[in-house]
Amino acid sequence: MPELPEVETVRRQLEAELVGRVIKGVRVLLPRILKNASPAELAERLIGRRLAAVERRGKFLLLQLDDGASLIVHLRMTGRLTLVDAATPDGPHTRAAISLDDGRDLRFDDVRTFGTWHYRGRDAGSLPPALAAMGVEPLSDAFTPETLATIAAGRRAPVKAVLLDQRRIAGIGNIYADEALFRAGIDPGRPAASLTPGEVGRLHASIRSVLIDSLAKGGTTVRDYLNGRGSPGEFQRFLDVYGRAGEPCRRCGTPIVRRKVAGRGTHVCPRCQR
DNA sequence: ATAGCGCCCTGGTGGC
DNA sequence: TGCCACCAGGGCGCTA
Numbered sequence A: 001m002p003e004l005p006e007v008e009t010v011r012r013q014l015e016a017e018l019v020g021r022v023i024k025g026v027r028v029l030l031p032r033i034l035k036n037a038s039p040a041e042l043a044e045r046l047i048g049r050r051l052a053a054v055e056r057r058g059k060f061l062l063l064q065l066d067d068g069a070s071l072i073v074h075l076r077m078t079g080r081l082t083l084v085d086a087a088t089p090d091g092p093h094t095r096a097a098i099s100l101d102d103g104r105d106l107r108f109d110d111v112r113t114f115g116t117w118h119y120r121g122r123d124a125g126s127l128p129p130a131l132a133a134m135g136v137e138p139l140s141d142a143f144t145p146e147t148l149a150t151i152a153a154g155r156r157a158p159v160k161a162v163l164l165d166q167r168r169i170a171g172i173g174n175i176y177a178d179e180a181l182f183r184a185g186i187d188p189g190r191p192a193a194s195l196t197p198g199e200v201g202r203l204h205a206s207i208r209s210v211l212i213d214s215l216a217k218g219g220t221t222v223r224d225y226l227n228g229r230g231s232p233g234e235f236q237r238f239l240d241v242y243g244r245a246g247e248p249c250r251r252c253g254t255p256i257v258r259r260k261v262a263g264r265g266t267h268v269c270p271r272c273q274r
Numbered sequence B: 001a002t003a004g005c006g007c008c009c010t011g012g013t014g015g016c
Numbered sequence C: 001t002g003c004c005a006c007c008a009g010g011g012c013g014c015t016a
Helices: A004-018 A039-046 A145-152 A159-164 A174-184 A197-216
Strands: A023-028 A051-057 A060-065 A070-074 A079-085 A094-100 A104-110 A116-120 A257-261 A264-268
Touching: A004 A051, A004 A060, A004 A079, A004 A104, A004 A197, A023 A039, A039 A116, A070 A079, A145 A159, A145 A197, A159 A174, A159 A264, A174 A197, A174 A264
Parallel strands: none
Antiparallel strands: A023 A094, A051 A060, A060 A070, A070 A116, A079 A104, A094 A104, A257 A264
8 A cells, every 4th residue: 555655765766766767658458547648648658759857745755847738646555556568468457558768668457447547638637636736745843842733623533534535644544643642642542632742743753753764664565565666665564553453562461452542543542541 | 624434356265 | 165145445426
């Protein structure tokens, strides 16, 4: 489940390899991943374009083209973007591919086919609604304890639901919501507005630290995630609660409990998190 | 405006 | 061994 650290890892790898490359071909094996273009239209727009930059906003990847347009990719749960030699056969779940002028393909593989591609033209063009409404980047200077306090103020929803709301904070998914709340010692079901200023400060620091720590390990691979070079992340070895139901809390030894909060599988230490 | 829920989709798992 | 219900979950559309 690629979240901010995983998508950022892919972004860095793709940027290093893709910038300056020219698109020679486009293959779309599953047209419904394209949200606002037909395969033929996408090919017409992309072929001949040079890649100018690879950016990230929340969990979206933006491949910027030299004509001011962009290809906006969301990996959702099982999507992968990897660079391979063009001779590499498609996998059973290859949904699309872009061939480059250096003999390689940018392959998009996605088992569950939730991932999406949007083409955005130079002027306006359609943005994915979630991207247009995206909240603050948690690793940017704009994200301060005061920002988080404002976000939480007056919200009766569980604090975990607020962390998952991309319109408030960008890029946090189920894994890092659980991990940040553990580090902060806060129960995920608490109404966001019930957090004390001290708790808001701890949660702010925890969000940043867990994202930074995971980024340093190349992200988390629980099941499907692979980076732009086809390699898994390493942070799963350092998770405190996610996926550790029944195992002892690393801090106090109490078994980690799994329950449902905000409709999501949620992992907590019932002793450390209040 | 906010909160909650079902849907999309496939592969892996566990029960019988 | 086979079959099937169930689960994973981000974004989105719908409801109240």
